Amino acid sequence: MPVASQPLGRRERNKQQKLDRITAAASELFAEHGIEEVTTQQIADKADIGTGTLFLYAKTKGELLLLVQNAHYAEALERGRAHAETIPDALNALMAIVRPIVECNRVQVENGRTYLREMVFGDPTEPHHSEALSIVAQTEEAIAAILGRDELVNADDAATTARIVSAIMFLSMAVSANPALDTEDIVQDIRTQIRLLLPQ
Structure with a gap:
């Protein structure tokens, strides 16, 4: 009971x-x-x-931003994960996860870049930072699950490849400082890089 x-x-x-x-x-x-x-x-x-x-x-503005962005990021990941489940093609399924995260990060470009900086360099023992890292881990798990479908990548390599995909996504968002840069251009750049990782 x-x-x-x-x-x-x-x-x-x-x-x-x-x-x-x-x-x-x-x-x-x-x-x-x-x-x-x-x-x-x-x-x-x-x-x-x-x-x-x-x-x-929250002790700092950075922690406040983590608090706010974590909620947005988690929601974007959930939308992307749900959409990816309906897409049989691995690359398109991966991009279904990536796109809403990039869109979320680009709503306010400086906030998005500061969030990424806090995520990488913040105190990992601080609860909001720890939550951000947990969401990153969930993103990598979702990516690894897609890579493991139809044995596209063997199980041992799926987690490592997922970390590489995650790094590509985060680095591409971090270096895209120009607010006028179109989200679609960033998404397409990430897609090109990910495509090169996948077995042909």
Whole structure:
């Protein structure tokens, strides 16, 4: 007999509500102005909390950006994974995962680049950073699953190849600093690189 989950207590509900308000406020302000133009005081004011309370949830703007972008990235990955399951061709299935992640990263280019920098160089013991790395691992697992379909790549090589595909995607997004650069151009560049990895 399954154990029913206990409802959250008042304290936990209050904490979750504050976290939701912080995430919504930071997401809106970062999207509108970019991370460099937003202060933690503005985020706290918009979330209707004190700055001291804000710092209980995230110690820096970088951590706040991780909090916000992790949610967007996880959603983009889930959309891409669902779409990829409907596509038999491996390269097109891989691109179904890649495209929404690139689109998510390009909504506000400076935020996207800062997110990637925080992901690579941030403190891996910090919870939001740890969550970002977990989402990267999930991305690589989804890529490896596609590579393993129809034994396109043997099981031993699928995880390694997935890491290479992931690195191609992240590096291509990081070096594409020009906001005017079309997302489609980045996606096509990634596709060309991935195609060269796949068995012909």
